[in-house]
Amino acid sequence: xxxxxxxxxxxxxxxxxxxxxxxxxxxxxxxxxxxxxxxxxxxxxxxxxxxxxxxxxxxxxxxxxxxxxxxxxxxxxxxxxxxxxxxxxxxxxxxxxxxxxxxxxxxxxxxxxxxxxxxxxxxxxxxxxxxxxxxxxxxxxxxxxxxxxxxxxxxxxxxxxxxxxxxxxxxxxxxxxxxxxxxxxxxxxxxxxxxxxxxxxxxxxxxxxxxxxxxxxxxxxxxxxxxxxxxxxxxxxxxxxxxxxxxxxxxxxxx
Amino acid sequence: xxxxxxxxxxxxxxxxxxxxxxxxxxxxxxxxxxxxxxxxxxxxxxxxxxxxxxxxxxxxxxxxxxxxxxxxxxxxxxxxxxxxxxxxxxxxxxxxxxxxxxxxxxxxxxxxxxxxxxxxxxxxxxxxxxxxxxxxxxxxxxxxxxxxxxxxxxxxxxxxxxxxxxxxxxxxxxxxxxxxxxxxxxxxxxxxxxxxxxxxxxxxxxxxxxxxxxxxxxxxxxxxxxxxxxxxxxxxxxxxxxxxxxxxxxxxxxxxxxxxxxxxxxxxxxxxxxxxxxxxx
Amino acid sequence: xxxxxxxxxxxxxxxxxxxxxxxxxxxxxxxxxxxxxxxxxxxxxxxxxxxxxxxxxxxxxxxxxxxxxxxxxxxxxxxxxxxxxxxxxxxxxxxxxxxxxxxxxxxxxxxxxxxxxxxxxxxxxxxxxxxxxxxxxxxxxxxxxxxxxxxxxxxxxxxxxxxxxxxxxxxxxxxxxxxxxxxxxxxxxxxxxxxxxxxxxxxxxxxxxxxxxxxxxxxxxxxxxxxxxxxxxxxxxxxxxxxxxxxxxxxxxxxxxxxxxxxxxxxxxxxxxxxxxxxxxxxxxxx
Ligand SMILES: Nc1ncnc2c1ncn2[C@@H]1O[C@H](COP(=O)(O)OP(=O)(O)O)[C@@H](O)[C@H]1O
Ligand SMILES: [Mg+2]
Numbered sequence: 001x002x003x004x005x006x007x008x009x010x011x012x013x014x015x016x017x018x019x020x021x022x023x024x025x026x027x028x029x030x031x032x033x034x035x036x037x038x039x040x041x042x043x044x045x046x047x048x049x050x051x052x053x054x055x056x057x058x059x060x061x062x063x064x065x066x067x068x069x070x071x072x073x074x075x076x077x078x079x080x081x082x083x084x085x086x087x088x089x090x091x092x093x094x095x096x097x098x099x100x101x102x103x104x105x106x107x108x109x110x111x112x113x114x115x116x117x118x119x120x121x122x123x124x125x126x127x128x129x130x131x132x133x134x135x136x137x138x139x140x141x142x143x144x145x146x147x148x149x150x151x152x153x154x155x156x157x158x159x160x161x162x163x164x165x166x167x168x169x170x171x172x173x174x175x176x177x178x179x180x181x182x183x184x185x186x187x188x189x190x191x192x193x194x195x196x197x198x199x200x201x202x203x204x205x206x207x208x209x210x211x212x213x214x215x216x217x218x219x220x221x222x223x224x225x226x227x228x229x230x231x232x233x234x235x236x237x238x239x240x241x242x243x244x245x246x247x248x249x250x251x252x253x254x255x
Numbered sequence: 256x257x258x259x260x261x262x263x264x265x266x267x268x269x270x271x272x273x274x275x276x277x278x279x280x281x282x283x284x285x286x287x288x289x290x291x292x293x294x295x296x297x298x299x300x301x302x303x304x305x306x307x308x309x310x311x312x313x314x315x316x317x318x319x320x321x322x323x324x325x326x327x328x329x330x331x332x333x334x335x336x337x338x339x340x341x342x343x344x345x346x347x348x349x350x351x352x353x354x355x356x357x358x359x360x361x362x363x364x365x366x367x368x369x370x371x372x373x374x375x376x377x378x379x380x381x382x383x384x385x386x387x388x389x390x391x392x393x394x395x396x397x398x399x400x401x402x403x404x405x406x407x408x409x410x411x412x413x414x415x416x417x418x419x420x421x422x423x424x425x426x427x428x429x430x431x432x433x434x435x436x437x438x439x440x441x442x443x444x445x446x447x448x449x450x451x452x453x454x455x456x457x458x459x460x461x462x463x464x465x466x467x468x469x470x471x472x473x474x475x476x477x478x479x480x481x482x483x484x485x486x487x488x489x490x491x492x493x494x495x496x497x498x499x500x501x502x503x504x505x506x507x508x509x510x511x512x513x514x515x516x517x518x519x520x521x522x523x524x525x526x527x528x529x530x531x532x533x534x535x536x
Numbered sequence: 537x538x539x540x541x542x543x544x545x546x547x548x549x550x551x552x553x554x555x556x557x558x559x560x561x562x563x564x565x566x567x568x569x570x571x572x573x574x575x576x577x578x579x580x581x582x583x584x585x586x587x588x589x590x591x592x593x594x595x596x597x598x599x600x601x602x603x604x605x606x607x608x609x610x611x612x613x614x615x616x617x618x619x620x621x622x623x624x625x626x627x628x629x630x631x632x633x634x635x636x637x638x639x640x641x642x643x644x645x646x647x648x649x650x651x652x653x654x655x656x657x658x659x660x661x662x663x664x665x666x667x668x669x670x671x672x673x674x675x676x677x678x679x680x681x682x683x684x685x686x687x688x689x690x691x692x693x694x695x696x697x698x699x700x701x702x703x704x705x706x707x708x709x710x711x712x713x714x715x716x717x718x719x720x721x722x723x724x725x726x727x728x729x730x731x732x733x734x735x736x737x738x739x740x741x742x743x744x745x746x747x748x749x750x751x752x753x754x755x756x757x758x759x760x761x762x763x764x765x766x767x768x769x770x771x772x773x774x775x776x777x778x779x780x781x782x783x784x785x786x787x788x789x790x791x792x793x794x795x796x797x798x799x800x801x802x803x804x805x806x807x808x809x810x811x812x813x814x815x816x817x818x819x820x821x822x823x
Binding site: 509 | 564568570617620621624626627628629630631632634635636637638639640641642643646759762763766770796797798799801802803804805806808809812813816817818
């Protein structure tokens with residue numbers, strides 16, 4: 001926690017507002033993420049968590065606000081620029097490439113500059129190195145047995161893990177995980193939570209959106225809570241979960 | 256013999272032209288209903304140059320460069336639109352091209368360009384050039400398919416949004432496909448102009464664009480061999496239909512419909528189904 | 537020519553575009569299909585208009601019969617052409633539709649001959665002074681009036697009938713039709729009926745204005761109507777109607793000012809491309 005006050009945050013979200021037609025899905029959201037941190041992000045369904053992640057990564061354009069990554073304002077950057085500056089998103093609604101095996105799905109994401117430069121792409125043929133990376137990532141998320149399967153052959157829980165492996169293949173500085181435990185069995189969720197807990201290190205931090213509060217409580221030290229698009233609470237996990245507003249807005253509904 | 260040579264050259268040009276669209280539509284997933292415009296750009300460029308005294312071989316590069324450059328601009332414009340909007344925009348390009356050519360006296364306007372010189376080496380020379388260039392282009396296509404570029408194209412063709420979340424610079428790759436594909440069409444156009452020796456705005460109209468797109472779709476989007484076979488078959492078909500020449504378009508139109516109705520994945524799709532069946536048993 | 541005359545010419549042309557584009561945009565809204573073969577129905581309407589008028593002497597009867605017959609042909613085209621390939625990617629339907637359109641031009645040529653057919657005694661040719669010296673033929677006035685009446689009628693149907701309300705809902709969101717309790721297929725058939733009948737009306741009107749019909753008369757409207765519904769934002773009825781009138785007027789002025797650079801039809805597409813570069817989803821859609 002001391003890191004929070006001493007250093008500059010790796011990711012700063014400042015006053016982001018996103019609207020869909022008349023609906024304010026995110027209303028002046030602000031948060032900071034520090035290096036080597038695992039920040040839990042909770043809020044009831046429809047709170048605008050996914051929308052905020054999509055705004056951070058650049059899939060939707062906020063009406064106002066700034067996103068600052070490692071001191072650099074990236075609010076006007078395209079998705080691909082943001083991703084290549086070191087962000088990755090594992091989406092809540094999974095988007096596997098259906099015509100490729102899991103291995104190829106992950107190896108593609110590990111392609112580095114071959115994904116940016118057509119010239120480098122046309123001059124390179126070997127996928128071996130990327131496949132090795134992909135193999136070990138798929139093993140880490142517990143999919144070693146399905147590397148050569150196609151996404152259409154696999155249940156949702158597997159594909160959620162594929163999504164996480166693919167985001168990790170980008171070797172991101174900031175990893176955004178949108179409900180990675182959803183659809184996983186209890187033991188699988190536990191394993192995945194352990195993996196997520198092991199991710200933060202120097203040069204890598206994680207924002208974890210999750211409804212599985214038991215696991216969130218176990219692995220996250222800090223929590224950020226959003227409700228109806230607005231910031232509701234922020235602080236150490238146990239303090240936040242004990243907060244009356246949070247209980248009313250969130251726990252009051254789900255428990 | 257001369258007749259067979261003409262048919263064969265036609266076939267090779269059609270294959271080259273169809274493969275150039277296969278790169279854009281098949282590999283990279285970008286529909287184009289205006290590809291004949293680039294065949295036209297190559298044809299006009301090459302015809303003007305050979306008429307001014309250059310040998311045909313020397314016009315290949317200029318034809319490709321000019322078609323590719325205009326392709327770059329059209330591609331850059333097309334980046335802004337997607338799916339059905341892209342289809343209609345490229346259709347607009349097709350109409351715009353013929354509309355502009357019609358009003359250019361320098362390019363023969365409505366009348367077109369006649370008296371395009373016979374290529375050096377005559378019919379045999381043209382056939383050999385067409386053969387070499389088509390094979391070369393197919394080799395490039397195979398190479399692309401197996402390189403990281405093919406890998407990246409696969410992801411863009413399936414889902415652009417996912418491709419960009421993975422960190423792929425979708426725009427650049429699409430532009431690259433446009434440049435390469437339109438340059439290929441320009442090359443086919445240079446050959447075409449010297450095959451028919453007369454070109455006009457109507458040689459490169461919307462129906463020609465639909466024809467080449469149908470070759471790609473009947474062949475099976477993205478399948479190199481399927482598209483080669485489809486282009487070969489569809490290009491010689493009019494010769495077989497000599498007897499029913501009057502009903503050519505009727506037969507052609509019905510064929511398009513029937514192919515879409517009963518063979519929606521094209522010839523390439525057939526082999527894929529076959530392979531999958533085999534894989535499972 | 538006076539600016540106001542050019543404007544009026546543009547609006548007349550625009551009214552015809554509107555009648556054609558309406559069916560297209562509805563079909564797109566419902567099925568996400570670019571229905572190129574729609575223009576075949578326009579041509580069929582034109583032929584029926586001329587032939588029935590010549591046979592019976594009544595333009596009114598011809599118009600009515602053309603709309604009804606073509607409406608049913610439109611329903612059949614949905615069943616035969618699109619229904620079997622609905623689950624395929626939209627490109628498949630587009631190519632199939634273009635195939636049918638190309639074939640249909642030949643069918644018209646085979647059945648009605650390659651040359652144009654005209655009215656024996658062209659109806660509604662009297663010139664009327666509509667506005668301080670601006671003379672218009674009755675036929676031109678009729679075009680605008682008819683477009684106006686048909687579109688108003690459709691608007692009424694869409695707002696007052698259960699079918700109309702369900703249709704509007706399902707154009708916005710195809711799944712909503714289910715919950716409204718109206719059968720999806722009923723909605724589709726009725727859209728094809730109305731859209732095709734309107735295209736037939738446009739065909740009759742064009743046959744009247746040019747006093748001829750020919751096998752290829754659908755070529756230009758087919759593609760231009762696509763441009764219109766794209767400009768209007770694909771699937772938006774109001775967008776398509778406004779874009780129709782706009783394009784009519786722009787073409788009308790454009791041919792006068794840019795006629796030596798581009799012909800009328802390329803002008804429409806130049807405008808289309810220009811607009812899409814600024815607004816990639818058409819003029820009348822948000823975002
Ligand atoms: N693309 C969209 N268009 C319109 N409304 C949207 C869109 N995406 C999300 N919303 C709305 O924004 C609100 C926030 O959604 P979301 O960010 O998915 O919430 P969460 O992830 O916290 O459950 C919801 O009311 C949702 O219906
Ligand atoms: Mg969510």
